[in-house]
Amino acid sequence: MSTNILKGKRGIIFGALNEQSIAWKVAERAHEEGATFVLTNAPIAMRMGEINKLAETTGSQIIPADATSVEDLENLISQSMEILGGKIDFILHSIGMSINVRKGRHYTDQKYDFTHKGLDVSALSFHKVMQTAMKQDAMSEWGSIVALTYIAAQRTFPDYNDMADNKSYLESIARSFGYHYGIAKKVRVNTISQSPTMTTAGSGVKGFNEFINYSDQMSPLGNADAKACADYCISMFSDLTRYVTMQNLFHDGGFSNTGVTQAVIEKFSD
């Protein structure tokens, strides 16, 4: 259902890889709500060409950018303002990747080249996006920037590996940059901490199927899916959340505040 809540708003959406991607759902919802936006992803992620389908259905243009490359980001942001016809109202950072996870390296046996790369892609890229946008004065006043994160930033989930550290850094950047962007331009910066979700990045985590069931049973409302996450992102891009900034916002069906549920306790009864 559309209420045109983003009518007239311009955005940049990072990270739509395929139909499962959270960013894909955000793009579909933002389009329904009247926004115009540019889609972007790493050049290598576009090999399969799936993003073209999304561009067609949402009437968007695609600009490839490796989010670790400041040069790519400078080009992306200046081109986006040209294509969309003005400053940017919202940015979604929906990017995450750990080579240690991909290669099955244990947390206590990381290859540090992999660690550096994962940190750059998953966390530092968020700083690079905002610094580039700020230098080009690309954001409208009261604009909204959101990155997606996971509760492993606060509590230990061993198989999340070095992504836990990357997410801690990401969330800290949201607070620190949010302060400066708030003062300079009234731009708000937040992270949304999403339930485990069946996507390409999500299913890379070891034991993900069991884990997603555990999380579902530990959440009074059940796991939030990608579509629900998209709805929450839309609300954060809208003018109805203008004074929310520098926050890590849990979108997890209550998981983060639950000690145990009856459904989980019953699994331990004799």
Ligand SMILES: NC(=O)c1ccc[n+]([C@@H]2O[C@H](COP(=O)([O-])OP(=O)(O)OC[C@H]3O[C@@H](n4cnc5c(N)ncnc54)[C@H](O)[C@@H]3O)[C@@H](O)[C@H]2O)c1
């Ligand atoms: N799936 C989950 O369980 C879950 C839970 C909480 C948070 N998140 C977060 O949500 C975000 C989106 O992930 P998703 O689950 O939709 O998976 P996804 O695999 O669909 O999206 C990850 C995206 O990151 C992009 N990417 C990787 N390297 C890049 C680079 N150098 N430059 C630009 N883009 C790059 C990929 O191409 C891909 O589009 C990530 O930050 C992820 O950590 C996911």
